[in-house]
Amino acid sequence: MLRQYELVERVMEYAPDADEDRLNRAYVFTVQKHGSQKRASGDPYFSHPVEVAGLMTDLQMDEETIITALLHDTVEDTLTTIEEVSDKFGPEVARLVDGVTKLSKIEAQSEDQRAAENLRKFLLAISDDIRVLLVKLADRLHNMRTLNYIKSPLKRARIAKETMDIYAPLAERIGMYEYMREMQLLAFEQLEPDACKTITDKLAQIRVNAGAEVSDIAASIQKQIIEGGIDASVSGREKHPYSIWRKMQERHVTMDQMADINAFRIVTNSEEDCYKVLGRVHRKWKMVPGRFKDYISTPKRNGYRSIHTTIMFAQNMRVEVQIRSKAMHEQSEFGLAAHWGYKTGDRPDGQAGWIRDLIEILETSHDAEDLLENTRLAMYQDRIFAFTPKGALHQLPKGATPVDFAYAVHTDLGDKTVGAKVNGRHVPLRTILANGDMVDILKSDGQLPQANWLNFVATGKARAAVRRSIRMRERSELVELGRQIYGEIIAHYPSKIGKKALAKAMERLEIEDESQLMVDIASGKIADKALLEALIPGYEDDPDLEWPQQNKALTIKGLTPGLAYQLGECCHPIPGDRIVGLRRANEPVQVHMIDCETLANGQDADWVDLSWGRDSDGATARLHVIVHNRPGSLADIANIFAYHKANIMNLKLGSRDTEFHSYELDLEVHDLHHFMRILSALRAVDAVSRADRVH
Structure with missing residues (x-):
């Protein structure tokens, strides 16, 4: 751990005008506030913010950022308040500390919600000042370096996954590749320990066997550059294990099949020399088609600039080469932090x-x-x-x-x-x-x-x-449906209910927006009787009110609550069938069986995955029955329906001849199981020649 004088001396070396007393006070403040707190490693807790501040000095960050790094955990993990930080170290430091501070008392129901709320606050903070991100990345990097001290495997895996999903990509986005690579490697060790060890061991073996080969390639490239009269350095570098593993997954190859485990970097004095070097390299060795990228002409979004090419070396060996200037190299390692200029007012674009x-x-x-x-x-x-x-x-x-x-x-x-x-x-x-x-x-x-x-x-x-657009349209549909339901509800009251009563009802229900009231009505958040009670307190005592009985037997999962729907007349779905919905603007959702032919013509509609509610009961199925033309046949099938307690909703004679009569009928059944019992019973009696479901 850095001692107090060591940290201050580091800052004063690159920022001699920094306030030495203020830096000392910040160091003492974090030591006092964290007091006897310990980390999982057993080290004093204040060692962590001190190390984070040390990482910021490596980037030669300004005084405010160093102090923010020292104080970044005081508000979250001690009794310190943002106001106290502001009083002692100024509003700018307080604002930065608040941006880095995680929300520690979020009343959320899931890890995703807690992570999302932390990320939400964090993104808002970095949009205001990118230094928040720099401190946070250093904070996460140091925590990853000490992750092995956490005893819980689940907690280690959660932190590693969050690092891989959020913080490593954030580091990449601002061009801090050194941070990105180290975070990815440390997370990879936790998430894929076997794969990480296998690749690491293999790299060690390759290092021993191919050490001379790497030196020979570097020497050959260096020779070509010198012969061209260009001043540049050449070095071989090994891709890190996570990068290798990811490419193995993307390309579906083994490590032995990968030809670009080692890469070579050429660093020149100027941008012009980069293109001169490229010409020397491509004249000497053939370029691999499709493997050339000029990030100098067209930089990456994070500002990264370099030329990438792959050449065919001796014996058809593929060799990856990166060419960049010294300034580009500094930028590539430390990204946005490499050209921080708060003293001159030349700040990088925090609103990238x-x-x-x-x-x-x-x-x-x-x-x-x-x-x-x-x-x-x-x-x-x-x-x-x-x-x-x-x-x-x-x-x-x-x-x-x-x-x-x-x-x-x-x-x-x-x-x-x-x-x-x-x-x-x-x-x-x-x-x-x-x-x-x-x-x-x-x-x-x-x-x-x-x-x-x-x-x-x-x-x-x-x-x-x-x-967002879909949600807004769904809300509009709910508002319209809510207005219809509201109209039906108040229609059952003999007296006219006006706007004044509606405004009072909204006050009683604590709803400020009329459209929100309609959404709540449509989605069932406000029961019909509760709405009437809010509109006309004491309405239940009104002898003139007749309240309609509502059939709530059918429920469908997958629909926005309260959204209007219609069961398809073409296939007559019943509970138990696999179903899907077709949604068109300003129309009820059409519910069809999954194999309904109508779906093939529904390209102009949005498909909605649906399923029946657990207690859904009652729908109309359509049957086609062919019976023998003899007395009592129709009575036999009617008896079957009566025995199984199924109502005939509609009966239509299709065709008749001397031997057979055909009928199409709509039958009210409980669900698919109920229907199949009836169908089996029909097929079992002598009077029925054939019985099928129509859909």
């Missing part, structure tokens, strides 16, 4: 585009699962570049479609998308974009996001926007 996307997702995500899923999508690492017809560049994850591109340009354009041209050709909206595609989005003011877009969009921003 990807952060703005995350904030938009934050505002449109409906619940914890939405937020976590969509932010993970937004931080997806593998990217492509696509262009608008005017040449504007947009970065997207691999697998992105024109819909994702439209939302990347602007949310309003995404919402109104009706078609797309890629490289001048009309393509389906689910088409996967390739690197360098030019995308022209066709829009219509009458268009709305479609539910089936969720089946193929790849970005969190697009997914969040589509879901």
Whole structure:
């Protein structure tokens, strides 16, 4: 652990104008506040914030950030308040500490909800000041370094997964690859211990066997560069175990089949020299097609700049080469933190585009699962570049479609998308974009996001926007349904109920918005009698009120509560059948059996996965029965229905001849089991030649 004077000396070396007394006070403050608290390792708790502050000095961060690192756990884990931090160290430090502080008293019902709320506050904080993210990443990195001291395997796995899903991608997004790689490796050790050990052991073996080979390749590349009169350094580097494992999973190959375990890095003095080196390398060795990327001309979204190429070395050996300048190399290791400039006022863009996307997702995500899923999508690492017809560049994850591109340009354009041209050709909206595609989005003011877009969009921003639009439309449907139900309810009261009574009812129900009242009515949150009691207190004593009996026997899971539906007249589904819904705007959901032919013609509707409620009872099934033309046949089948307590709702004579009569009839049954018993009984009697269900 860094001693007090060591930490202060580190800061003063690169920031001689820093307030030494303030730094000393912050160190003493965190030691006193954490007092006798211990970490899982047995070390004093204050050793953790001190080490986090040390990581910030490695990045040569400003005074406020160092103090924030020292104090970042005091509000969460001690009796310290944000107000106290502000009084002693200023409002800027207080704001940063508050941003880093996790919400420790969230009353949530699931781990996802707690994680989502922490992430929600965190994203809002980093949108205001990116230093919050830098401290948080250092905090997580040090916690991962000491993760093995936590006894609970489940807790270790949860922290490792959160690191892999959220914090490592965040580090990558701001170009802090050293942080990203170490966090991924430490999380990989916890989540896939066997795979990690196997790859690590194999790398050690390769290191011994191929050590001379790596040196020879580096020397050959260095020779070519020197002969070109270029000043540059060449070094071989080994890909880290998690990166190897991920590529093995993506390519479905074994480690022995991977040809790019070792890579070579060439660092030059200038950008111009990068291209000179590239020319020397490609003239000497053949380039592998499809493995060249110029991130200098087109940087990654996090600012990463470098040239990547793969060449064929001796005996057809594939060798990966990265070429960058010294400035680019510094940027690639420490990303946004590498050029921090608070003293000069030259701050990096804290409102980077990807952060703005995350904030938009934050505002449109409906619940914890939405937020976590969509932010993970937004931080997806593998990217492509696509262009608008005017040449504007947009970065997207691999697998992105024109819909994702439209939302990347602007949310309003995404919402109104009706078609797309890629490289001048009309393509389906689910088409996967390739690197360098030019995308022209066709829009219509009458268009709305479609539910089936969720089946193929790849970005969190697009997914969040589509879901938000669908929720808003569903809410509109619920409001309209609620108004209809409200009208039916008050119609049973003999006196007219006006707006004044409705306003009073909303006060009694503690609902401020009339549309919310209608949603609650439609979704069953407010019972009919409770609504009338709010409208007309004491209504139950009114002798003129006749309250209708409501049939609540049928319930269907998968529908928005209270949303209107109709059972398909074509297939007559009954409880027990596998069912699916077709939803069209301003129409009730049509419920059909899963094998109904109508579904093939339902391409203009959204499909909704449905199932019957546990206690659903009663629906109409349709039968086709052929009986022998002899006296008493019809009475025989009527007796079967009576015995099984099934009502005949409709009976139609289809055809008749000298031998047989055919009938089509609608039969009210409890469920599929009840119906099948009746069908079996019909087929067993001599009077019936054939009995089938019609659907």
